[in-house]
Every structure is written in structure tokens, then in C-alpha cells.
Amino acid sequence: MSGGxxxxxxxxxxxxxxxxxxxxxxxxxxxxxxxxxxxxxxxLALLLMLGISVMAFVALAGWGDAGxxxxxxxxxxxxxxxxxxxxxxxxxALLSVLLALPVARALALDQRLPGKSWFLRWCLLCFxxxxxxxxxxxxxxxxxxxxxxxxxxxxxxxxxxxxxxxAHVFLNLPFALRVFTFQWQSIPQGAWKMSAQxxxxxWQRFRLVELPALRAVVPAVTGFVFLLCFNSFAVVLALxxxxxxxxxxxxxxxxxxxxxxxxxxxxxxxxxxxVAGGLYLMFSRWGGLQWLxxxxxxxxxxxxxxxxxxxxxxxxxxxxxxxxxxxxxxLIPTALQANLSAVPWxxxxxxxxxxVILAISAAxxxxxxxxxxxxxxxxxxxxxxxxxxxxxALHHLVIPGMVxxxxxxxxxxxxxxxxxWGWLAIILLNALVALPFVFQQLKPRVFEYDANYRPLLAxxxxxxxxxxxxxYGPFLKPVLQRVFAISFVLALGDxxxxxxxxxxxxxxxxxxxxxxxxxxxLAEAALASLLLLMLALVALxxxxxxxx
Amino acid sequence: xxxxxxxxxxxxxxTVLSSASVSASELTVYTYSSFTSSWGPGPQLKTLFExxxxxxxxxxxxxxxxxxxxxxxxxxxxxxxxxxxxxxxxLMSQARELGLVQPHGLDLSAWPLRxxxxxxxxxxxxxxxxxxxxxxxAERLTEPATSFAELLTSGASVIYQDPRTSTPGxxxxxxxxxxxxxxxxxxxxxLAAQTVTVTKGWSEAYSMFLKGESDYVLSYTxxxxxxxxxxxxxxxxxxxxxxxxxxxxxxxxxxxxAQQVELAQQFLQFLLSEEAQSxxxxxxxxxxxxxxxxxxxxxxxxxQPTRIGFSPEVIxxxxxxxxxxxxxxxxx
Numbered sequence: 001m002s003g004g005x006x007x008x009x010x011x012x013x014x015x016x017x018x019x020x021x022x023x024x025x026x027x028x029x030x031x032x033x034x035x036x037x038x039x040x041x042x043x044l045a046l047l048l049m050l051g052i053s054v055m056a057f058v059a060l061a062g063w064g065d066a067g068x069x070x071x072x073x074x075x076x077x078x079x080x081x082x083x084x085x086x087x088x089x090x091x092x093a094l095l096s097v098l099l100a101l102p103v104a105r106a107l108a109l110d111q112r113l114p115g116k117s118w119f120l121r122w123c124l125l126c127f128x129x130x131x132x133x134x135x136x137x138x139x140x141x142x143x144x145x146x147x148x149x150x151x152x153x154x155x156x157x158x159x160x161x162x163x164x165x166x167a168h169v170f171l172n173l174p175f176a177l178r179v180f181t182f183q184w185q186s187i188p189q190g191a192w193k194m195s196a197q198x199x200x201x202x203w204q205r206f207r208l209v210e211l212p213a214l215r216a217v218v219p220a221v222t223g224f225v226f227l228l229c230f231n232s233f234a235v236v237l238a239l240x241x242x243x244x245x246x247x248x249x250x251x252x253x254x255x256x257x258x259x260x261x262x263x264x265x266x267x268x269x270x271x272x273x274x275v276a277g278g279l280y281l282m283f284s285r286w287g288g289l290q291w292l293x294x295x296x297x298x299x300x301x302x303x304x305x306x307x308x309x310x311x312x313x314x315x316x317x318x319x320x321x322x323x324x325x326x327x328x329x330x331l332i333p334t335a336l337q338a339n340l341s342a343v344p345w346x347x348x349x350x351x352x353x354x355x356v357i358l359a360i361s362a363a364x365x366x367x368x369x370x371x372x373x374x375x376x377x378x379x380x381x382x383x384x385x386x387x388x389x390x391x392x393a394l395h396h397l398v399i400p401g402m403v404x405x406x407x408x409x410x411x412x413x414x415x416x417x418x419x420x421w422g423w424l425a426i427i428l429l430n431a432l433v434a435l436p437f438v439f440q441q442l443k444p445r446v447f448e449y450d451a452n453y454r455p456l457l458a459x460x461x462x463x464x465x466x467x468x469x470x471x472y473g474p475f476l477k478p479v480l481q482r483v484f485a486i487s488f489v490l491a492l493g494d495x496x497x498x499x500x501x502x503x504x505x506x507x508x509x510x511x512x513x514x515x516x517x518x519x520x521x522l523a524e525a526a527l528a529s530l531l532l533l534m535l536a537l538v539a540l541x542x543x544x545x546x547x548x
Numbered sequence: 549x550x551x552x553x554x555x556x557x558x559x560x561x562x563t564v565l566s567s568a569s570v571s572a573s574e575l576t577v578y579t580y581s582s583f584t585s586s587w588g589p590g591p592q593l594k595t596l597f598e599x600x601x602x603x604x605x606x607x608x609x610x611x612x613x614x615x616x617x618x619x620x621x622x623x624x625x626x627x628x629x630x631x632x633x634x635x636x637x638x639l640m641s642q643a644r645e646l647g648l649v650q651p652h653g654l655d656l657s658a659w660p661l662r663x664x665x666x667x668x669x670x671x672x673x674x675x676x677x678x679x680x681x682x683x684x685x686a687e688r689l690t691e692p693a694t695s696f697a698e699l700l701t702s703g704a705s706v707i708y709q710d711p712r713t714s715t716p717g718x719x720x721x722x723x724x725x726x727x728x729x730x731x732x733x734x735x736x737x738x739l740a741a742q743t744v745t746v747t748k749g750w751s752e753a754y755s756m757f758l759k760g761e762s763d764y765v766l767s768y769t770x771x772x773x774x775x776x777x778x779x780x781x782x783x784x785x786x787x788x789x790x791x792x793x794x795x796x797x798x799x800x801x802x803x804x805x806a807q808q809v810e811l812a813q814q815f816l817q818f819l820l821s822e823e824a825q826s827x828x829x830x831x832x833x834x835x836x837x838x839x840x841x842x843x844x845x846x847x848x849x850x851x852q853p854t855r856i857g858f859s860p861e862v863i864x865x866x867x868x869x870x871x872x873x874x875x876x877x878x879x880x
Binding site for chain 2: 075076077080081144145159242243244246254257258259260261413417418419420503504505518
């Protein structure tokens, strides 16, 4: 079907017809002119997304009010920061992966392990858990007057590398666990049976059956976790403990907010972009990862595990459950110590409401942007055009949120009063950060829709709105709800973007927690953390309900 | 009905998303948050001033003096500030150079200001001052250091504040540079070996010290007065260094974009009045800038250090280099 020769009418609005672009320029204009109502949202979305990135890059290139300060290259401090950023990310990634492997094996192979599906669902929450909730929990457990601190060796100090590693492993181990468990489970029954018939020893079976299945994902998971930790901000700012444990991400923030030194912030942002973006492009070639899918039912035949193997696996599982639950559970007794009359209830309520409004707006915007871009994507037949559109939707994966924020901040500073308009940037940038994830989750569903129902619907001749309301919307609804929930939780826990655009008077829940624990009001911080966690849980309930 | 509920929602959204608007006879003062906290001088000064001006006074607070300055700078001509209160002498030159303030138009010789301040500035009005000092617990430490050299060789643990975010931290930076000159980098390195942690603000550092996390904490010579007056506790004392101590003079100034210039001038005069000057020492725990204020006896027991330091212009010029020197020395 060629859309190029059709006249504009209702049927074009309603039918998702594959389009081949006219080749001459006048034809293109005419073609576009006829279809502007359906093409407009996509055009606006792409313009916004690319516009923001271009703006950030223009600022990074030093075309704004501030140049880029390259004298940092001569400073030992800069190299130490870079070195520490890489070192902590590397350690976090290796620890997360190495600890996840035995537990994932037990989860996938030991059918008698209790509470598995609960645990894996909990893992999903851990991975998207607002860092500040975790940080409060870790301080309550391992801080200077923490519950478990007396059990630790003398000279233990949470603040510094140890705290950063604890938090990063907590946040990323669950992700690795989920991916590895699915991978182990995906080994076909036949392979297990065969290995049993051939009488392979445990080691031989591992090498010939299990290793090939893992080899595909272990490097990708390590790379991905490395990147997440390299770009981590809240954890390092809160648990870094001074100039000795600073990462690039925190140094960017400090250059802009502590020193008000845009040239230095821009230089550090470049470094962050080159390292993180470069590594992302490298790692993304190693393939995608499955982590959102729920645990498959344990029906298939699994090999018999040795007694030692089972006990070892069960023990690892138990430790892992403790490690992933204690920092959250400890919040309850800590919060109960709060002097209820001293808790700033009204402020807490106002701050929560503000956080929820911002997060809902960001999640809605992310969904709208993704749908708008997909409306273009599905109308073009050319694979090149489709790939271009995909790149536009996904390119924010390469640019760390902090870099994007600093770029936009510095670029618009002369014209825009960020004290007043910061909230707009917070919504917009949180939406852009969530967009790649939303797009990737929605795309297969839209593809499926077009593949199955397009010919059918072409004959139905529904108007645009009835079509959306009766067919397209309901078809996408489960995915929309799921991605909305996750984008909402991500935006709710946002710390970095708010750190740049927010201010002291106008906090969100994570920043309120940060301030409370900074002034040693741990009980109230725990209370606020529980509140934040509750909000996240409510949103994720939506997700799980539609998954079952 | 529909319209009303929408309007309501908009109004709710607006209150949540933005701060209140400004009315005609309202004076807006930007300051730091411990000044306006319930135990700080803010509430009392507000009551006193509102009783005499027939206006309403609104505080807008930032975390500390440094972020206060950054905020005014970012807001530029859109600022709501009529008055900026709570930056210190070390940040004066920067504020002036950035064009954030305007001359106060007052004749300061009309007030009995302490002679040691030797104050002649036409833009900034001092409202309190203090000397930076390391505070120790006399029940734990019987022989406190009497100079920087002794402190840096004692091996005693220290908590101090980040010079980029906190005015005491910045004060330590001036102090170390005033005492050690070219050797400041080495002094920082020695100090780093004894440092428990570098905090973002004063209150984090001080509460850690009170919980027994370190032998010394960077604070003010006046801090022991707080413990004496409020807690009748005499164990916390300031170590007097023979090298001399750097002073912090807290100042207020008219915003360059003030809407209420006359009210703001009136507030500056009020800050220097006897009643305001009597409130500040026992709420902000700093020394009054007038020499005729009667203070609680506890203030007589405080050490009386020799003042050393730099002019605001020198500080303004050297600050970036000193910060660099600090971060390179302590990140090792």
C-alpha cells in the first residue's frame, strides 16, 4: 500500500497504514501537509527529545556563557576521581555478579527452596528501589550507632568505599540474580536429562550444559551493572564520606552546586559522557537482558543436586534474603523511635504530594513521548527510517542523566530562572531518562499489534478516537500500566536531576530524607523512607497485578 | 462544579509547586536555615521587627551561607530578596563583584561598633562575629593542642567541614593558609591523616563530635558558651592556638534588586540595635558587634584569641587556588 498518493481523509487517521515516503521534495511537503494531524505528535516528541540533547551538547561544547575548563587534566585530583569512579564501579559489578551466581543456581535448580517467587518479586523492587530508602536502612544497620555495628570489626566505617559497595551490591545483585535465574531455567530439560544419562560429573555438567547458557549473559550483566554504578549519584553523595571517595558524577554536582563553577562541571561532564557513553555502546553489543519477566513455573525436570550443593545453595539463598531484607526491615523499628510530635507531618505530606505529582507527570510524559515516537515508527516501512527513529528514542541511554541536566542547566541559565522553572526541567528530564526503557517495552507490543490486526482494522474504518479507545488502547493497556509503574518509581526516587534543578526550599521526598539523615534525625528519615517505599510499592502493585 | 474542582486542583498544584507571592508591605530576607530555625535568632527578631515596622517579614532560607550566595546569583534580577543576611566577610568581595548588593546608605559611626572589627564598609553591615576554633571535650582530652603544629603532630582525630559548602570549612581554609602560607598543602595532608570525616555543614560535624566520634571539631570560640548557658556543661572548650585565630564576621546587605529599599534599610538599623544585638549572642551563639551589650557570664570564660587572616579582596582572589590545593592534598 502506498500512502503517498492517498488524499487526506478519516481513514488515514484511523488506519495504521505503512507508508512509503514520496521521493521528490514537493511531494514530501505535500504529503506531510496532508497528514499533519497524525504526524504532529511524533514530530513534536522527536523535536523535544533531540532538541534537549542538542542543547546539552551545545553547552558542553562551550558555546553557552561558560567555556570548558581543561586545566583539570593537570590536576592529580581529577585523575584520582576518575580512578575511584572506575574502581568502585568495577568492584561493585564483580561483587554483584559473583554473589548472584550461586544464589541464582540454587533458585533455578533446587525445587525445594521456599518462597522463591516472592523473593524474585522482591528482587524486582530492590532493583528499582529509591536509593535514599536503602541508604537510610544501611545507616540504621551499619552507621556509627547502627544496630549491627557492634558486631563489625573495630575501625569499621560505613562512609567511604565500604558503604558505596554495600549499597551498590544491594541495588544490583537482585538484577543479576533475576537475569541469571531465568538463564539457568532456560536450559532445556533435554539437556539436563542427556547429561544425567551420560553420567556427567557435576563439574562436567557445569562446563558443558550450564556454562554455555551463562556465557552469553555474564559479561553483559557485569558491563551493565558497572555502568549503573559508574553513573550512580545518590549512593556516593550520601555514603562517599568526603573528598577521598568522590566519583565523577558527584564531582560534577559539586562543581556546579558547591563551587558554582560551570567550566569545571562541563569538563567533568564530558569525561563522564565519554567514559559512560563509550562503555554503553560497547556493552550494548553483547546483547539484551531479560529481567522483567516473572519466574516460570517449576515444572520441568531438573538434575539431582548433591547434598553439599543443596545445603550450600540454600545457605547462600538465606544470606541473600537477609542481606536484601534487613536494610528495609530495620526502617520499621527505627521509624518507631521517632518522637511523633516532633515529626514535621505537614511538611512531609506536602513533600510527598509534590514528589508524587512530579513523578506522575514525568511518567505520563515518558509514555506520551514513547507513543508519539512509535506513531512515526509504525508508519514508516523503510528499515533505515525505523532504525533512525529508534536511535532517536534510545540515545538517552548513552547520555548520563547528570550530563544532560548540567548541559541544559548551563545552556538555559542566562535566560531561564531555574529557581522558578526547575520543576519543568525535573519533569522533562526524568521523562527523557525513562523514555528508552518505555520505548523498548512498548515497541514489541506495537509491532505485534500491527502484524496481527492491521489488515483487519483497515477494513473496519474506525475514526481515530474510537480506534484508540476501543482497540489500540486496550491492546496496549497491560504494557502501558507496567511501564508507567516503573517510570513512576524511577522518577519518584530521582535524586540527581532534582539535585541540579531543585532547591533547598522545595524538596522532594528523597531530598528530604537526605537532609533529615544529614542532620542526624535518623528516626524521621526512616519514617520518610518508609513513606517513599510505600508509594513505590503501591505503584508496583499495579505492575505485578497485570503480570500475573 | 467541574470548573471549580479544576480551579481547586490548579490552586493546590500551584501551592505545592511554587512558593507564596509577595505583597506590598512585605520585607523578604534571604538567610541560612539555622538562623531561621526555632532555636535560632530568626523568630525572635521577626517578632521584634514586625512590632515596630508595621510590615510583615518573610525569611527565605538556604542550607548555609555559600548556597545562599549561589542562590541569589542564580536568581539574578528575578530575585525576591530585599535583603541578604548571613554571608560572611570572606564572601563579601564575591557578592560585590557579581553585582548582587547595593550600598546601605547608613552612617555606621552612629553605632558603637567594636573597635577590633574596624568596620568601614559602605555596602555590608556586620551583625555578629566569632573566631574559628577547635572544640574539645576536657574530660577526654586533658592537654589540648596550643598551636597548629601541635595539633598536626598529636595524632588526635578531627572532624571539619567542606570549605566549598560551609563557612566554617572555608574559615579553616583561610586559617591554614594564614598560618602555613606556602606549606598549606602539607598541613592539609597532615590533617587528612587525622580526619574522621569532612562534612557538608556545621551541624553534622558538631553532632558527630558530641556523640564522641572525634577528639576535636572545627567550630567557634563561642561554642562553649552555648553548653554553659543552655546545658550548664563546662566540659566543652575551645583550644587556643598561639598562631592566632581567623575571625568570621557575618554580614547583611541590601539586594541589588530590592523592592523594599527603605524597609530593608530599617531592618539593617534594627540589626544593630541594642535589642537585636542582645538576642543574637544567645541564639546564634556568636559575639555581638556592639561593645555595649551585656552578655551572660559564660561569655567571660571564653578564650580571647589574637585575630589573623586576609582581606576580603585577597580571599576572593585566592579562593579557587586554595580550594584546588585542598582537594588535591586531601584526596590522596
